[in-house]
Amino acid sequence: MHDPNRRGLLIILSSPSGAGKSTLARRLMVWDETLRFSVSATTRAPRTGEVDGQDYHFLDEARFKAMVRDGEMLEHAHVFGNFYGSPMGPVSEAIEAGRDVLFDIDWQGAQQIQKSALAPHVLSIFILPPSIAELRRRLESRGQDDVETIAKRMQKSWDEISHWDGYDYVLINDDLDGTEVKLKAILTAERMKASQQPGLMDHVRRLQSEFEDTP
Template identity: 75%
Template sequence: MSQAKSQSTSRRGLLIILSSPSGAGKSTLARKLMAWDETLRFSVSATTRDPRPGETNGVEYHFVDTPAFREMVDEGEMLEHAQVFGNYYGSPAGPVREAIESGRDVLFDVDWQGAQQISNSVLSDHVLSIFILPPSIRELRRRLVERGQDQPEVIAKRMQQSWDEISHWGGYDYVLVNDDLDQTFAHLQTIIEAERLRRAQQPGLMPFVRGLQTEFEEEEG
């Protein structure tokens, strides 16, 4: 099936977390997922930094001031957050909660710290976390060099950070070794389709089973 079936409110959505060291293929896999199922959307983060030219509130980011951001954190309305270069960034729970109840999945491209915060959040029952490993450190370095996006000193820094990311692989629900992109993507599709059928994702199951019970009692009576 080249295109995922359209979603409906017969199920709840998933918070799909993708994490990996830089160069392991996470961004490519995320793009393939969004092409496979056009209902998938990335979570739009909130930030306290000023908008850059061309950025629109609610599209690239939700732009808020520092007091409002801190209030959301204090009230548990930020699934994950961090401070980067003096500005706060985080994932508001409200839009994600709305998506989940509408049966839409939300993608999160976060590091292990963000993944841990989301997994411990108020929406933890609907989290699906997946870590992408490279087939080898040598291959990881080759991919970073061949994509031609970074200077050698930046690549060296990314390689130094890679093991810190990899060392947290055990905190994820699933771990995939991306040695073959098509095969890894197929596994990713299988995982998501199976997780969509989890009992917690099917709010209609309890009423359905109650209906079966009523029908059984009527048949037996």
């Protein structure tokens, strides 16, 4: 929740497809309406109905590469002939204003962000499925993908799961409601870290001054 007396968090959520990450992210945004997903930048052309700055920041390739070169991208990747990335500026501004920003990215993007200038404010969470059989069942029950696509997602899932130990927290999503409670508890605690409260030093100095003035 927005608090001008604290710094915001850069919240990374990662998981293999079907582990429940997107559902949990939506629940977090209902719980705290100030939470927002980071708006990515891309070099691909806008699709019908997409709004610049809302759906994506649409950039030409020269501008995108210049931002990468100048350290203005938190993470970036080349996918199917186009570049995608996360501009640092808007995220940095949100953090200084005490607003948390969500990132739904894979382990490679997470590693890049964890090495960026905003690393002190990163909260990274990996969501594991209770079993591989359950992961497959969830993918099949969504009814969004054909058999071939599900097979590809399953093949990719182990590569993603194998990087679980690069995250601050790891949750096994065997019960969606229970995992949601744990996720909220993590965010609540992380928001109260001393490093996230820029006004603490001034408050302690005031207490010290009051203590010294007390007869």
